[in-house]
Amino acid sequence: xxxxxxxxxxxxxxxxxxxxxxxxxxxxxxxxxxxxxxxxxxxxxxxxxxxxxxxxxxxxxxxxxxxxxxxxxxxxxxxxxxxxxxxxxxxxxxxxxxxxxxxxxxxxxxxxxxxxxxxxxxxxxxxxxxxxxxxxxxxxxxxxxxxxxxxxxxxxxxxxxxxxxxxxxxxxxxxxxxxxxxxxxxxxxxxxxxxxxxxxxxxxxxxxxxxxxxxxxxxxxxxxxxxxxxx
Numbered sequence: 223x224x225x226x227x228x229x230x231x232x233x234x235x236x237x238x239x240x241x242x243x244x245x246x247x248x249x250x251x252x253x254x255x256x257x258x259x260x261x262x263x264x265x266x267x268x269x270x271x272x273x274x275x276x277x278x279x280x281x282x283x284x285x286x287x288x289x290x291x292x293x294x295x296x297x298x299x300x301x302x303x304x305x306x307x308x309x310x311x312x313x314x315x316x317x318x319x320x321x322x323x324x325x326x327x328x329x330x331x332x333x334x335x336x337x338x339x340x341x342x343x344x345x346x347x348x349x350x351x352x353x354x355x356x357x358x359x360x361x362x363x364x365x366x367x368x369x370x371x372x373x374x375x376x377x378x379x380x381x382x383x384x385x386x387x388x389x390x391x392x393x394x395x396x397x398x399x400x401x402x403x404x405x406x407x408x409x410x411x412x413x414x415x416x417x418x419x420x421x422x423x424x425x426x427x428x429x430x431x432x433x434x435x436x437x438x439x440x441x442x443x444x445x446x447x448x449x450x451x452x453x
Contacts, residue, residue, distance in 0.1 A: 224250040225339065228269035230260040230286065231301060232278050236324075240273060243328040244335065257281025261289050271339060273331070275301040276313060284316055291317035295365070297338045297378050299331070314418040319379040320405070337406055341382055353388045355447060356432045360385050374426055379404065380419050384427075387435070387445035396442040416443070 227249050231237045234255060241251040252267050254260045257278040264272070272290065276283035287298055300313045300321040313321055320334055351362035359368040362385050367374045376384070383404045387395070395403070397413035405415070420443055424435055436446040 224248055225271075226250045226252060226267060226269045227271050227273060227335065228252045228254060228260070228264065228267060229273045230254045230257070230278065230283070231273075231275040232256060233275075236275075236301075239328055240331060243332050247332055247336070249335075257283065257286045260286045264290055265293070269296060271297045271299065271335060273299050273301060273335070274318070277303060284312065287313060287316045287318055291377065295375060295377055299334055299338065301326075311414055311418055314415060315422065317377050319377060338378070341378065341406070351385075353385065355388070357430050358427070358433065360388055369427060376423075376426065380423055383416070383419050384423055384435075384445075387443065388433075391433075391445055391447040394438045394441050394444045400442065 225248075227244055229237050229240050229244075229251055231240075232255050234253075237253040237255065241253055244251050252263065252269060254263050258281050260272075260274070260278075261281065274283050274286060278286070283300065283302075287300070290296065290298060297320075298318045300318045301324060302313070302321060303324045319338055322331055322334060353360040353362075357370050359366075360381075361367070362381075365378065365381055367376050367381060367384070383400065386400070386404050397416040400416050401413065420435060420437075427435065429435070431448070433445065433447045436444050438444060
């Protein structure tokens with residue numbers, strides 16, 4: 223069964239262009255042209271990924287993104303005609319995993335779709351990848367996070383950032399290193415993307431007596447674990 227991508231943009235020509243390029247790569251596409259329809263259609267079609275324009279008539283893309291995040295962790299790639307950092311940061315804070323600014327190369331968008339899906343879905347038969355510290359279990363194979371026995375809903379990119387940092391306890395990484403390791407490919411975003419995702423992780427994961435997400439001022443971030451020496 224083909225992987226289903228929902229494309230949400232009020233410009234039908236852009237929807238069609240994206241659909242053509244994705245279809246050539248074997249994806250099934252569903253085109254939606256306004257925010258209200260996107261909210262209604264999402265539960266109906268259950269896509270594996272959403273390409274979402276932010277500037278929609280009526281219900282805008284921010285509202286659609288927020289709605290999707292309340293019910294699903296499906297990856298979201300934002301489309302925006304604006305290049306201001308504020309728009310990108312707001313979209314990321316609401317739960318989007320990536321963004322691309324119009325005008326864009328459709329081939330780049332397809333590459334980002336593939337990259338996000340590749341990270342979100344482990345290969346069949348892959349050995350379980352799990353990190354366990356007191357009070358927290360980070361299961362990369364199933365993309366599941368447990369905090370004190372409770373399931374915590376975390377968007378894919380936040381999850382991957384946490385997993386990477388927790389895989390290297392007490393090791394400090396710059397924002398640029400985290401962009402390269404977690405976002406991968408030739409990411410065209412800015413380093414504030416990392417700050418946004420760290421902020422959202424901290425809101426979900428208050429520090430305990432053993433581990434915490436720490437800022438190393440002037441350098442970057444680390445997953446600090448007491449009692450473990452840095453290699």
